[in-house]
Amino acid sequence: MSTPAYNDLYQRHQRLHRLAHLQSMAQWDQSANMPSKGNEARSLALAEMGGMLHQLATEPQLKGLLDAAAGEPLTADQRANLREMRRVWMSSNALPQSLVEAKSLANSRCEHAWRTQRPANDWAGYLPLLRECVRLAREEARCLSESSGLGLYDALMDQYEPGMRAAEVDRVFGDLRSWLPQLIKDVQAKQAQETTLRPQGPFAKEAQRALGLAAMQLVGFDFEAGRLDESAHPFCGGVPEDVRITTRYREDDFLPSLMGVIHETGHARYEQNLPREWLGQPLANARSMGLHESQSLSFEMQLGSHPAFAQLLSPLVTKHLGAQAAFEPANLNRLLTRVHPAFIRVDADEVTYPAHVILRYEIERALIEGQIECEDIPALWDAKMMELLGVDTRGNYKDGCMQDVHWGCGLFGYFPCYTLGAMYAAQWFAAIRRSRPTLDADIAAGNLAPVFDWLRSNIWLQGSRLETPDLVKAASGETLNPAHFKAHLQARYLA
């Protein structure tokens, strides 16, 4: 059977993949290695490549090829790949070049200013810049909505979590909102009875790095297909064939780096185990940002903060940082499951984290839909922080509504992915536990294969073959169900 149009598209995507490889590695290097004077040339090089990739992804022949390929005799996988090719093409074509350029300019101006305005608590200075980012994000939502037929916020969110809709987010976040504030209070009351030893630093960077590498080994990172390096903001980058994760080190506390490394290893193993024979094609892309986060949180939270996992971590910590009573498994697990409502999302524990996300979701959706304006953000922020977490942020912009750079970078519709990921992760572990009732004992014995085997066959090797709801159902027997997340928190924090 002959499939000339599909084959042509296939070759074009292989080419995009090869060129995007150079872009990804240069971006990683920019964060992990590049000295300051290299930045201008690097930015110009990346902009040139970005423009070229966009040009290749929007060539006029593509529409005809996509239409022709739809009539060709394709296998089920090829048809799924074609569906994803069309998705890439749609999103590349949806925005006029002028909007892309205006966004890029406004966002980089806003992000640059934010770096000094945030520490100075300068909301008044930040506001006009943010307003321009919101104006352009609304314009972006309008264009994407016209092209896709989705609602304004849905059209933005669909770029990160294809198929997810605000109505569904409302359903699951509404559920969460109904029980989370009380659960936080209950956990705090319970933990007030506990005594937890604090580890005594300082912890040398080299020892922390060796500990991080040992933890990566424990959770199965393939060191022949990736590396650990350092950067100001930890991330997982590179390419599926060569995944680069980064961390940062604080001499006074080793846990943020250690758990950050385990988190990024979850992202990394997803990338390292995407379907190899499809690499270079959209079918081999990770399914969504929420699914990606479900992998990092499976590693960091479901597994990494599991009481039995502390028995595996404890000897590694002792080996690399020396013996301390605080490193005993039970105490280590108490450190990792400490619940404390506070200002900063990225430092939040597993239990309070969703409150930070719900707040941002409600504000950004109202912003995009035009129900509020930027000047309304601080009062809403203060009210919701008080309501959800009992934390007073009035006047404290830098630890309040100025703490994240997402909006200033033009990222609207992204925040829900963090908590969707936490819910998916709980749903995966419920499924694993059903098929493997001895899971807790397995983990305590250092047998992590049941976890990784399940994730590999149900998530990693699936790539983008199925749409998200179908993938979730095929993996766990049901679509997204927030009851698993609730059950997980109750079992871990209140039992």
Place this chain on the structure above:
Amino acid sequence: MSTPAYNDLYQRHQRLHRLAHLQSMAQWDQSANMPSKGNEARSLALAEMGGMLHQLATEPQLKGLLDAAAGEPLTADQRANLREMRRVWMSSNALPQSLVEAKSLANSRCEHAWRTQRPANDWAGYLPLLRECVRLAREEARCLSESSGLGLYDALMDQYEPGMRAAEVDRVFGDLRSWLPQLIKDVQAKQAQETTLRPQGPFAKEAQRALGLAAMQLVGFDFEAGRLDESAHPFCGGVPEDVRITTRYREDDFLPSLMGVIHETGHARYEQNLPREWLGQPLANARSMGLHESQSLSFEMQLGSHPAFAQLLSPLVTKHLGAQAAFEPANLNRLLTRVHPAFIRVDADEVTYPAHVILRYEIERALIEGQIECEDIPALWDAKMMELLGVDTRGNYKDGCMQDVHWGCGLFGYFPCYTLGAMYAAQWFAAIRRSRPTLDADIAAGNLAPVFDWLRSNIWLQGSRLETPDLVKAASGETLNPAHFKAHLQARYLA
């Protein structure tokens, strides 16, 4: 005055520079960072980019633009830039695509086999692969010669040392050949009287790295525009805006890494100080490989092995590796100027190094011109090694004619650059000394500015503005004159 064709060419070269940035960084990463499983995807990505850059450099409009620009009212610098644009265009267009691909295939096959055949001393296995590389290099020489009108060997050498001709190499190497073997014997006889203390290892890698960084600082590397990393084969890569040098460490001896770092810093400072306002244009390229090597050898040999420089190096060595009698300045300098005829070019000292190059030049030129065939190489190698260095290589292919990978990589016409660089470096230092009679005292006092200032204004900031003979004359008052190299060796090794 309007220069539309020149302006068009200018923009195209800026674009090439931006894309080549990503290629350079990916190549550096491949040697310095990349884990093994990343290699296939990286090779495909680099091949894709190589093809694209070649396509951009050979677009059909370029001929017309180059011709039109020649008639436009250009400044002297613009005219020099146009000359270099034409040079890039000529060399990009000279070879048919089929030959480029056949060469790439044959060379990577030969290089790959060489990695195991060399340690196995397997000349018989290597011979047929090398024969194919020579066949293609002859074909390449024929194409380049047709396009440029140069002789066969000159056409190849012109790619690395534009303007240099075999007749000139014969003149200067002929001079060298007449006195070098006797000079080597005289130096050996003199050094046989000396006692030199050997440093006692092992030397930890981290301490050697810190020492290397201190030495780079001493000789002016700009750490805001570059880095030091590790790789199997030391090199200077990256881009002028962000220069990446590498080294490798041996625990039993710190001098190869230390002097290698100083050598690569010479290459790096040339790149870091090319004319900034021209970066991205051919005018801002380093002039030639011989000129490049003249910078690394100015740093490593002229300066680094100068007796007064040992007074600067000695405290750094002591600081990072601990105190040893062997680290006293006089002994350190004796270690750095030890002359010992031996098998391996890359390990050779300053005095015997040219003999290794002359031998390779004579053999590769005869190969390209068809006077000999690959099977003649071992006997010629043995005879010339005996004649020039008194070293017996019979039957020892791995330390003889199989030691270098250049020919297997298709590099013919490159070897002379190493010794041309050594001669240029001696000529620069003779010129610096004329304008600065206190040079030796300056160096001893740690005042290296007279050296760097001279190199910056006479070499670095010139880029490719002048053709090599004009640059050499403008810098030193005369064209290439091997008498300076002879005088340098006599003064340093026999005085």
